[in-house]
Amino acid sequence: MQAIMKPQVIIIGRPNVGKSTLFNRLVGKKLALVDDQPGVTRDRRMGDAELAGMSFTVVDTAGWEDEDPDTLPGRMRMQTEVSLEGADAAMFVIDARAGITPLDEEIARWLREQEVPVVLVANKAEGKAGEAGLYESYSLGLGEPIGVSAEHGEGIADLFGALWPIIGAKSEAAEAAAEFAASEDDDETLGPLKLAIVGRPNAGKSTLINQLLGEDRLLTGPEAGITRDSIAIDWNWTDPKTGENREIRLIDTAGMRKKARVVEKLEKLSVADARRAVDFAEVVVLLLDATQGLEHQDLKIADLVLQEGRALMVAINKWDIAEDASALFNGIRAALDDGLAQVRGLPLIAVSAKTGKGLDQMLGAAFELRESWSKRVPTAALNRWFDDALEANPPPAPKGKRIKLRYITQAGTRPPRFVVFGTRLDMLPKSYERYLVNGIRSKLGFEAVPVRVVLKSPKNPFETKD
Template structure:
């Protein structure tokens, strides 16, 4: 498919860039707050205006700071985003009017070869009229008066963009949205697993506590400084998805991955600021969209209670989980550290004993290819369907090896089992007096499914169903 034209949103902090981004993609993807500097990493989205399709890129607010500071590194990310772009929307705040920083950005943009569309945001009502007139002085032609919050002026934006990208933009296409892939269903006994080509890109989210090295890890995989990093904890705020092609070293084939970086998750009691609460909520939503989640640990800190809480949250959401210990190149007593974390995971997450555990280094690249290979294998297990005949053969053997108990002399009869869905795998057991079946026996069935049927460390759901008694009053 032909590459869509890229349109960059640029401007100083708090002029409404992320609000405009959300308006154009039709979803609240970027975090928005009254305080400046919320956006720190580039975020890409698919935008459509009256059939004009393009990729819109939200960027961090441009600030005049030393290049080594966090705002300075954010500005460098914004500068890099213009490379290869087709147009830029230079956004100002019409109510505040032009500022010295707006004029500095304009001077820099005039040195670029990129077509610039001046956008006077927050132009609703009479309060924005003066700012729209001032925007003429930027030297980029007629400004587009806009209210990103209320959706006013989008038609004018279309008229400004069409002469620039209209010839290269794509028309509407009826394609499946990869963000909303539902559980894959396969009827009967036709197949045991879903072909990888049917699943699309592997949606791989990286989660963990602040400063575990999540953004650094993704930058290492991509081979570029795509995400903002640094010694400061909590740099990442938005969940950022990056599409990428990974070359499998074993087969030499290219495999598609959607990498999802997330904000660090601290203990709930320590999260007091509204913006951090929004960031953590955004990270949780990213887990919902992921297929496989990597919980990244810091080798210098080991496994903490908060890590187990994050892991449990991922498993409760039904995602396939793996654990990676980052900063392995500076780990002390590496062997005992690995074995200690292995034992703590098996004890703290007994419902999925044997989670895949890897030692990696985002700085050197150690172990990353092995981790990605395992991620694809884990997704295959997560998406697998067992034929009903094979499933019930296992079920009969499991009942014969360990028959269900007979509490108070009343026999519990388990009749048969079927797999109702995948991603995560769900199984329904039919029988009588199932309300009397002990939890320990349910665990026995779940552990058997995972161990004997090839579901490894995948979260497995088992539902018990008894036939309704037509003579029992409701």
């Protein structure tokens, strides 16, 4: 059975009518940032939605503004217009309490000229305050409005009734195809590579993703901090070495500045959203700006990624305009090895989001990094290494008391976690723990990924202390 995509429903409307609140209601979690000020959403954000068993992809878009295309609001509007291409339905959201505005009328005229079916959604329609706007919305010429309260979950069943005739059949077909594919595929695979791009503001994260996709999918510009939400995009990459088609989920994040500089409430929400994106990623690319080099904030971001147990790599962007490139690369390499001693030798790649240089190399390294991050070492091979490590450098005997390390096992992957069993482990110096971690990384193929080692002593109530 051929794969069938879920139907796609686009949410459109002027700023601050509750589009992102409706998006969060439909996907069942707070994926999109929500705030009282208009213009919070700037890039398209996709999520898996379900209404009474009907599954579809819902797309949150930037607020429609009547601005020059060269301005940031104008570019946001162009993104919204492009999002309608290939959609199965559009939900045009108005604010029932505010009533119909000239901008609502302009959007309605544009939607009537499109071929995509439109469901008119009157949000904030709860109570008497929304009644007038609900009735007034008939004048937009888009049929009967669906009165909802996205914040309180009212009217969602009516929304299902309006969408079902448009996308119900395609939703059922996609679900049947997915169930068939799942029954046919018994192989355990890692699935799409979840790749997050992080870094300081204006490092070129969104430009890099646009270059990978070959389209202006994300808003970019000279203004720092354009990206606010963490945006996930599913994409297929063709490996130039093997010709293999590989699935990737790209995650663009908001720029992460020093905490002292993050004073605006909205930016605090954006940075927190970026931190959550790191949690969901498998491999994280820390993007540096070649014109600014490696700064202390970059090391703090890298340390955050490693603390979360994600696989980390570093890409130096804007390489096409870098000065004294060789000295810059070697300087960053040395600073990383010094500042991130726990993962010496992590991948460092020079790229240009503008020209595409080094991007295939970056993606190839990301897949290799995930393999190391997901690797499991057979117990026999692990303990052979362990015995050799103990023989080469036996544990110390503080105060004449011998520390016994008996065996090691791998407790988990992603990140790799190991448990060492023995006695008197509370007396084992931290330097010896580092010796074991470094040995695991260098000898067992975990060179550039964070490794966790836990020491565990047997709990024997009859054991006497020496």
